[in-house]
Amino acid sequence: MLKTGKQHTQSLRDGRQIFIDGAEVNDPTEHPAFRNAVASVANLYDFQSSQENRDLMTFEIEGSGGERANRIWQLPKSHADLVERRKALEAWTELHGGFLGRAPDHVASCIAGMYMGLETFEAYDKDRAGALADYYRYARDNELYLTYVIINPQADRSKGANEQQDPFLTAGVVDQDSEGLTIRGAKMLATGGILANEVFVTCIQPLKEGEEPYAISFTIPMNAKGLKILSRTSYEASAKSVFDNPLASRFDENDAVLYFDDVKVPWERVFVNQDTAMCSKQFHATPAHVYQNYQAQIRLMVKMRFLLGIARKTAETNGVIGFPQVRETLGQLASQCAMVDALVHAMEVKGRHHGEYFIPDGHTLYAAQVLTQQLYGTVNTTLRDLAGGGMIMLPSSIADFANPEVREMIGKTQQSPTTTSEGRVKFFKLAWDAVGSEFASRHSQYEMFYAGATFVTKGHAFRTFDWDRCTGLVDRMLDSYGLEDELAKFSTAAE
Numbered sequence: 150m151l152k153t154g155k156q157h158t159q160s161l162r163d164g165r166q167i168f169i170d171g172a173e174v175n176d177p178t179e180h181p182a183f184r185n186a187v188a189s190v191a192n193l194y195d196f197q198s199s200q201e202n203r204d205l206m207t208f209e210i211e212g213s214g215g216e217r218a219n220r221i222w223q224l225p226k227s228h229a230d231l232v233e234r235r236k237a238l239e240a241w242t243e244l245h246g247g248f249l250g251r252a253p254d255h256v257a258s259c260i261a262g263m264y265m266g267l268e269t270f271e272a273y274d275k276d277r278a279g280a281l282a283d284y285y286r287y288a289r290d291n292e293l294y295l296t297y298v299i300i301n302p303q304a305d306r307s308k309g310a311n312e313q314q315d316p317f318l319t320a321g322v323v324d325q326d327s328e329g330l331t332i333r334g335a336k337m338l339a340t341g342g343i344l345a346n347e348v349f350v351t352c353i354q355p356l357k358e359g360e361e362p363y364a365i366s367f368t369i370p371m372n373a374k375g376l377k378i379l380s381r382t383s384y385e386a387s388a389k390s391v392f393d394n395p396l397a398s399r400f401d402e403n404d405a406v407l408y409f410d411d412v413k414v415p416w417e418r419v420f421v422n423q424d425t426a427m428c429s430k431q432f433h434a435t436p437a438h439v440y441q442n443y444q445a446q447i448r449l450m451v452k453m454r455f456l457l458g459i460a461r462k463t464a465e466t467n468g469v470i471g472f473p474q475v476r477e478t479l480g481q482l483a484s485q486c487a488m489v490d491a492l493v494h495a496m497e498v499k500g501r502h503h504g505e506y507f508i509p510d511g512h513t514l515y516a517a518q519v520l521t522q523q524l525y526g527t528v529n530t531t532l533r534d535l536a537g538g539g540m541i542m543l544p545s546s547i548a549d550f551a552n553p554e555v556r557e558m559i560g561k562t563q564q565s566p567t568t569t570s571e572g573r574v575k576f577f578k579l580a581w582d583a584v585g586s587e588f589a590s591r592h593s594q595y596e597m598f599y600a601g602a603t604f605v606t607k608g609h610a611f612r613t614f615d616w617d618r619c620t621g622l623v624d625r626m627l628d629s630y631g632l633e634d635e636l637a638k639f640s641t642a643a644e
Contacts, residue, residue: 151198151207151217152292154191160346161187165372167343167405169380177343182383185391185399190294190344193241193252206237210289221257222289224265225507231497238447247452248400250445250595251341256295256349259441260285263420265506266435270420273427281420284368288347297349298336298407301363310356310363320350320409321362322423329415330365330422334408340595341402342378345371348407353432353601356425364428366421367414375410384588392547395579397588404591436508442600443496443509446517449525449596450493453486456528459580463535466576468566475535482531485524492517512613518606525596529584540581543574 158178167174169182177183197206197219207217220237223230238254245252263270264285270278288295301310301319310319317323320334336350351366369376385401388394421427432438460482464470492513499510533540542562549555550571563570583589600606 151219152194153198154188154193154195157194157292157294158187158191161344163370163372165378166376167378167380169383182380182386183343183403185385186344186401186403189245189249189399190252193244194292196241196244202240205240208233216290218289219253219257219292221254222261222285224261226505227507228497228500231500231507231509235447235493235497238444239451242448242451245400246396246455247448248396248592249341249402250448250592250599251296251402252448253294253345254444255441255448256297257288258444259297259437260288260295260349262437262440262508263431263435265440265503265508266431266437268504269430269434273421273424273430276416277420277422280417283417284420288368293347294341294345295347295349295368296339296342296345297351298339298342299349299351299353300337301352301354302335302337302406309360311359319363320365320407322365323362323411325422329413330367330419332365332367332409332412332414336407336409339378339405339407340599342371342405342407343380343403347371348376350407351421351431352428356428358425361423361425364421364423364425365419366428366431367419369412369414369418373412375412377408377410379406379408381405384586384591387587389546389548392575393578394582394586394588396582397586401588436503436506439509439511439514442514442518443493445600446489446493446496446514446521449521450489453489453528456532456583457482457486459583460532460535462576463532463539463580465567466565466573467535467537467539478531478535482528485528489517489521489524492520512610512615515606515609515613518600519603519610522597522600522603522606526593529589529593532580532584536577536580539577540585543577543581 161178162176165177167177169180174180174183178187196202203217206220208220208223210216210218220234223234225231225234241252241254242249263281267278267282270281287293298320304313304318310316310321313319317334320332320336322330323333324331332350339345339348342348347368347370349366349368352363356364371378381404383401383403384394384397385399385403388398388401391398421431460479461470464472464475464479469475496509496513496517499513500507501510502508544550544555544559544563549559559574560570563573565573568576581589597603601609
């Protein structure tokens with residue numbers, strides 16, 4: 150039976166240790182910093198478990214006798230399978246407009262991608278490969294919502310994890326025995342961790358000799374003994390109402406630093422143990438890195454559509470949709486949105502088989518990451534330009550509508566050819582929350598760096614591009630003529 154929103158909400162009441170504003174949180178599902186985001190995730194599970202969405206959102210598990218699972222765990226074997234899965238991810242993303250950057254479909258895509266490359270783990274260690282295979286099935290069958298922490302604390306970036314003043318600033322192995330590993334130290338950045346069931350812990354940054362204790366890969370529940378969740382400030386808690394902050398009040402997935410206070414990880418949850426090469430291979434020698442970031446581009450594709458809706462409604466609300474220069478701006482935005490859409494579809498069309506599984510094209514994905522990292526800020530700036538002062542000349546809060554005198558003045562000052570004064574205020578409150586609020590600023594930062602720094606994504610694009618095909622064109626052109634032949638022609642012509 151597919152998980153419902155109520156079941157997911159109940160699963161978060163597990164005694165996990167969350168700290169915010171100097172205090173420990175007893176129940177994140179009721180706390181004002183998190184409860185609306187919890188409800189938004191619950192809505193995702195209610196959507197996927199409803200009978201009318203069964204075919205869209207789920208697939209039949211092979212060899213299960215009819216059991217079904219959410220398509221986030223699907224392992225496509227053809228282009229058609231990949232497209233069907235993408236349609237499910239699109240539908241889920243539309244429920245939050247792309248503002249849940251690490252909804253359940255992201256890390257599920259990572260684990261599924263690792264499983265599709267199981268042969269890489271088997272070549273490394275058959276026991277670790279068995280642990281991964283068992284965990285994939287366990288997470289799929291129990292519909293776990295996973296986050297991950299795959300980056301080391303910034304600290305002194307000129308030094309390796311083993312060179313910091315505190316050798317356990319970065320989470321690493323402090324002990325190993327017959328039961329498993331003991332982990333001490335911190336990892337970042339558990340986006341969505343407070344909403345998730347479990348966390349995947351590893352390192353995506355290149356590690357060198359001497360950093361083996363940090364070259365680990367494992368999963369644990371968010372309520373594991375000794376795991377501390379250190380939340381950033383909550384935009385949800387600061388939101389005055391859904392009307393005033395329609396996005397921040399409901400879709401603040403939160404980010405957190407995780408501190409491992411001698412956390413015990415059983416062997417059945419360990420996929421890589423102190424091996425720097427394998428830490429990298431789990432992402433890049435398997436489909437994991439491509440598959441998880443393909444999901445991220447699907448999410449961004451939907452988010453771009455949402456932002457384009459903001460742009461169009463801004464022009465209509467301000468009565469400038471007929472202005473040639475505004476149509477030109479909207480045309481530019483439409484072209485940029487279509488580019489993201491086309492790149493997602495191109496990843497699928499240009500996809501290839503990895504063993505029996507069909508995966509998106511890696512270079513097209515990395516090209517999309519490079520371009521969209523640059524694009525997001527440009528689109529936000531364009532939306533601000535379209536809105537002008539409309540996003541600022543707004544009532545202070547919904548409370549202004551409760552004052553008859555103020556409400557009357559709002560009616561006189563907030564006018565539009567397409568909506569009421571209340572409708573204008575409602576729309577521009579949404580627009581501001583999408584591009585101008587503190588919540589929006591965090592999203593700008595997130596879209597810039599969730600895939601890695603720009604030099605990282607450009608490095609992936611360089612690494613996966615077919616340079617030989619391009620230089621081959623140049624070489625063939627160079628080979629089509631020669632100096633001596635041309636000199637001979639020149640001499641004959643001179644005579």
